Amino acid sequence: MGRDAVAVVVGARLATRANDTEYPFRQDSDFWYLTGFDHPDAIAVLRTDGGPPFTLFVQAREKEAEIWTGYRPGVEGAKADFGADEAFPVSELADEIPKCLAKAKRVYHQLGRDAKLDALVVGALDSMRRRSRQGVVAAPGILDPRELVHELRLFKSEDELARMRRAAAITAEAHREAARLARDGVFEYELEAVLDYTYRRRGGWGPAYGTIVAGGANATVLHYVRNDARLRAGDLVLVDSGCELEGYASDVTRTYPVGGRYSAPCRAVYEVVLEAQRAALALCRPGATLPEIHRATVRTLVEGMVSLGLLHGTVDDLVAKEAHRAYYMHNTSHWLGLDVHDAGSYTKGDDARPLEPGMVFTVEPGLYVAKDDANAPESLRGIGVRIEDDVVVTADGCENLNTAIPKRIDEVEAWIAG
Incomplete structure (x- = not known):
């Protein structure tokens, strides 16, 4: 002042x-x-x-x-x-x-x-x-x-980061309980209930935002919150939920297999999204910008969309035409802190803001194929996948707050079974 x-x-x-x-x-x-x-x-x-x-x-x-x-x-x-x-x-x-x-x-x-x-x-x-x-x-x-x-608020202190790490740890425990409950015939709201229960039981304030538990084609609705459908064997269930602890939010998405095993079509879509997140996380360091991270995400997703038969043409042309928006409609990142979409400018002057140590943001690529998309291969229709982690910028790179929640397919399946 x-x-x-x-x-x-x-x-x-x-x-x-x-x-x-x-x-x-x-x-x-x-x-x-x-x-x-x-x-x-x-x-x-x-x-x-x-x-x-x-x-x-x-x-x-x-x-x-x-x-x-x-x-x-x-x-x-x-x-x-x-x-x-x-x-x-x-x-x-x-x-x-x-x-x-x-x-x-x-x-x-x-x-x-x-x-x-x-x-x-x-x-x-x-x-x-x-x-x-x-x-x-x-x-x-x-x-x-x-x-x-x-x-x-954009730059978190060590005290704030300690709260966010604790919120992330509680979120990991809650996600594990929800993933293990994801079985044929279980209602989405049953997973929501175990998430909320675990947050509070472990000392959190509850969910940091409206929990999304979206089974099957519901996962292609970005902000689906009804959470009232039954899960079906062979489908995926997208769980976007994080704990709030002393005001600070965790914001995590995983896409789990109902019944514990990914089907071949679900596995194919999932691997594309996971590879896009890897490409994005590799750029998370001081000096990078969120638009740069988003562009890397989009390019990797487009490459995957072509391999899946969702898009046709050269990657450069498809990226230039923003053809990805048919299946990936949102940005890759937002600030995180006291609010799930936290305060802070995304620009510095007329330019994108370079990342600096202490900033916290999400990395959340996704791929969503509507169930009535006649242009998509039939086997992929109704599949929605999002993978989201919370990242702290450090002096020489980044810290992923959500490594306790697995993402690799073999690790997810073992985590659920164990």
Whole structure:
């Protein structure tokens, strides 16, 4: 933020599901990153203008409310347990926000999140401007803090990476339980249930995003989430699921054989995707870019699509025409962290952003052949495969967080059988 700056940051509120029932609370990721405060309706003020560096506005302790909804840290807990230099009840915002902004030369606040807070911040600055004849100097405008915060979030500390490694370890255990359950006649939601159970049993918060368990042709739907069909022997089941641990996400996809053995057509498609992921992972190092990794993935996939009879022509021509998009529609990578599609810019100026140590991202090639694709060989119709790992950029290469979950066909089959 620089010197003489103040940031006013709003946390998440409880979201109503229906009538007087709320969804489980999850703190806003930026607020969690900056404060570690995991209770609703909080506001933080961060200052470099000589005032208290970290102030929290929180729900006050209230006996009756806590009987219904649980413990509140209150003002004293905000200081003792969360390190706030000062803390106030949220009811005192109107009195305190003008004081917080009085010396600021720059004000950071994300407008549009909280109308009442927006009005307080804007009103305080307007009031200062009206007193300019008395020598009062107000910040010239309101800056959005997200670019600064998201740049910080893009580079993970060792403490953050430790959480992500632990989330990955729990995810590996959960995937193994799900893969072993993938048998003829089992419902997709039964695999989802064992994934969720294992995440929580091992200390995670639950799934980091909506779990995908897609058997057979359901795997050709990229964001299939119904998870209500029966698995059939000889099919594949695509499992896209990761644990959330202390706010940090794991994001892993494996495509398992129902019954423990890959059929010949499924094996052929799977090997193409696995080879594409190998090509992508080989490029994951400082200085590379995500578009470069994606291009290598696409080229390897196109070579495989030609060998499978899905595409016809030269690889160069097919890549130039983006013919792969008939069977591979998404990008290969996205940032990963507190959000499964994490914060951070993908560009630096007008160019793709070079990878640097501490960045974490996914590598997730796939190949999806719709069951009604008349242009595809009949034996391949209805087969969908995706293989996804989470990668940390290191000083001289990368660390794959998901090596505990096998990918080679012989290793997957042995893992399930063992």
